[in-house]
Amino acid sequence: MSLPLRTVEVAGVYARPGVEPPLGPSRLHLQDGRIARIEPLAQLPPEARHRIALPAPCNAHDHGRGLRTLAFGACDQSLELWLPALAREPKVDPYLRAAVGFARMAEGGVALANHCHNTQDGRALLQEAEAVSRAARDVGVRIAFAVPFAGRNSVVYGPLEPLLAHLPHGDHERLRRMRQPTRTLAENLALVEAIAALEHEGFQVQYGPVGPQWVDDEAMAAIARASADSGRRVHMHLFETQRQRRWADAEYKGGLLGHLDAIGLLSPRLTLAHAVWLDEADCALLAERGVTVSANVSSNLRLRSGMPAFGRWLDAGLRFGLGLDGMSLDDDEDMLRETRLAWHQLQASDRQDRFQPAQLFQALCVDGRRSIVGEDGGGVLQTGAPADMLVLDTQQIVRDRIAPDAPELLELVLARATKAHIHQLWVRGRCIVSDAACASVDLPSLEAALLDDARARHAAEPPDAPAIARLQRALRMHLGCC
Ligand SMILES: [Zn+2]
Missing domain, CATH: 3.20.20.140 (Metal-dependent hydrolases)
Structure with missing residues (x-):
């Protein structure tokens, strides 16, 4: 399937985090599931000022x-x-x-x-x-x-x-x-x-x-x-x-x-x-x-x-x-x-x-x-690599930093970043998370349907809780853990 060209603007590109210093303001061009080009930017859009790109976890x-x-x-x-x-x-x-x-x-x-x-x-x-x-x-x-x-x-x-x-x-x-x-x-x-x-x-x-x-x-x-x-x-x-x-x-x-x-x-x-x-x-x-x-x-x-x-x-x-x-x-x-x-x-x-x-x-x-896909040239942000990329918004992460360069941004990301800071997650050139919410499917509706299904099945076929409890008790005695 051919995916359209997409572009992402960020203030820093951590192509190999910790190995080499980040690239400065850049526009990443993503096409056909790969990074087609990383273009240096002289001017960054204000909304991208705190955004950084990392290889996808x-x-x-x-x-x-x-x-x-x-x-x-x-x-x-x-x-x-x-x-x-x-x-x-x-x-x-x-x-x-x-x-x-x-x-x-x-x-x-x-x-x-x-x-x-x-x-x-x-x-x-x-x-x-x-x-x-x-x-x-x-x-x-x-x-x-x-x-x-x-x-x-x-x-x-x-x-x-x-x-x-x-x-x-x-x-x-x-x-x-x-x-x-x-x-x-x-x-x-x-x-x-x-x-x-x-x-x-x-x-x-x-x-x-x-x-x-x-x-x-x-x-x-x-x-x-x-x-x-x-x-x-x-x-x-x-x-x-x-x-x-x-x-x-x-x-x-x-x-x-x-x-x-x-x-x-x-x-x-x-x-x-x-x-x-x-x-x-x-x-x-x-x-x-x-x-x-x-x-x-x-x-x-x-x-x-x-x-x-x-x-x-x-x-x-x-x-x-x-x-x-x-x-x-x-x-x-x-x-x-x-x-x-x-x-x-x-x-x-x-x-x-x-x-x-x-x-x-x-x-x-x-x-x-x-361990998931074998050797595929991924895990790094460079031309030709799979377009699997995490974009974090670091505004909240750096908000109390006294000096602009200490500690280094990567240290703060390691110490503070959570999923709440995810601006985008790209997989094979497709944006599947946007502003910390799944963009590819309607997760709240799916969750509601799953819980409805689970509660109905639980009511129709309840687990044999006493049998499970008896087994756990027996295991405790057998294993000598209590
Ligand atoms: Zn397991």
């Missing part, structure tokens, strides 16, 4: 849920206790679910995102993917859709029986059924091909083994082979919690990562979400294999997972992006706030002062991006 790990987890009563707590509460989510229209999720992300500054699909109906995944593909096109964000593969250790890592000992007999059959995979490996691999037929410039397919504890060795090896053959990327949760790490250490005597390496899964095509509990050797191996990880700081706080060992990542030269995981600190999908939180945490764990704004923007705009 990328959300390296998310689930694209239109309903926030708190909205349906999955309250923040340890991941293993929180997961059963996700069963409270009403089955809603998959288009509304994705469109609201993506439009909120766009308002949060996200131009590209990894979407790890949480299936609502295991037998209707293709229809759900079609709705997600349509939502990505309508909203205008670029989405990598990870097709979920799972088949073991649902409910609890390892055998189910010790957990059942803490539950009434009436619950046993239901939990045994939850341990049964919904789809076979062959069905899942065929689904990847079917969903690939839905691909467009804003929607690409990835293999999505949900996590090593939930995917059997045969499926994992098949995914590694299929990724090598097809060149498609793989996106997987890894070592989000210490319990997952302990499970893996007990299960794989030679080490889980050594096993994943032996089957060929560790490659530049792989992204690992969380990776909170990596040790030094893991970091070195992943860096050597060119794997990207996604840091999800807010999510790790809210789900009591611990903090990523950023110091180790930096020691090993492990590259990483930043992800919201549907769990931003203020539940507002604000990618700029998430970036600030990661920035402070990184600074705190980097005792050698190696981590500078240049590396932060490399994670946010370049390495996270690579």
Whole structure:
């Protein structure tokens, strides 16, 4: 599709933030999804006086849920206790679910995102993917859709029986059924091909083994082979919690990562979400294999997972992006706030002062991006690069600065910018957010429709809250956490 020429005037262009000083007043010409030209301006329109352009932020790990987890009563707590509460989510229209999720992300500054699909109906995944593909096109964000593969250790890592000992007999059959995979490996691999037929410039397919504890060795090896053959990327949760790490250490005597390496899964095509509990050797191996990880700081706080060992990542030269995981600190999908939180945490764990704004923007705009669309020359504002760009209005951000040049504007942006300061978000030369509101779809109407749908479904098919509470109680006893 050919897009018309659009122009954007700004007071500064941060082509590579932190790496090189910004260009002064400029007019960016955007055509056919790319930056056609950056023209210096002698005279800037007054309304552009405080506007700056930055490469577009990328959300390296998310689930694209239109309903926030708190909205349906999955309250923040340890991941293993929180997961059963996700069963409270009403089955809603998959288009509304994705469109609201993506439009909120766009308002949060996200131009590209990894979407790890949480299936609502295991037998209707293709229809759900079609709705997600349509939502990505309508909203205008670029989405990598990870097709979920799972088949073991649902409910609890390892055998189910010790957990059942803490539950009434009436619950046993239901939990045994939850341990049964919904789809076979062959069905899942065929689904990847079917969903690939839905691909467009804003929607690409990835293999999505949900996590090593939930995917059997045969499926994992098949995914590694299929990724090598097809060149498609793989996106997987890894070592989000210490319990997952302990499970893996007990299960794989030679080490889980050594096993994943032996089957060929560790490659530049792989992204690992969380990776909170990596040790030094893991970091070195992943860096050597060119794997990207996604840091999800807010999510790790809210789900009591611990903090990523950023110091180790930096020691090993492990590259990483930043992800919201549907769990931003203020539940507002604000990618700029998430970036600030990661920035402070990184600074705190980097005792050698190696981590500078240049590396932060490399994670946010370049390495996270690579985990979504691969190498495409994006993440930088220059002629010929994809026209994916964030324009911030910095008037409020600089309002109390005593001197005009100190601190530097980028320092203030890192310290203060939120989604409220977004003047525009451009994706592939299309303006999808204008004055902090999604411009491509009518988000308030979509949200209202989603909530109506969710409330109606909740009333018609309420979740079995007592059963979920019994399971959480049993898990607490089984895991010894209370
Ligand atoms: Zn996740």
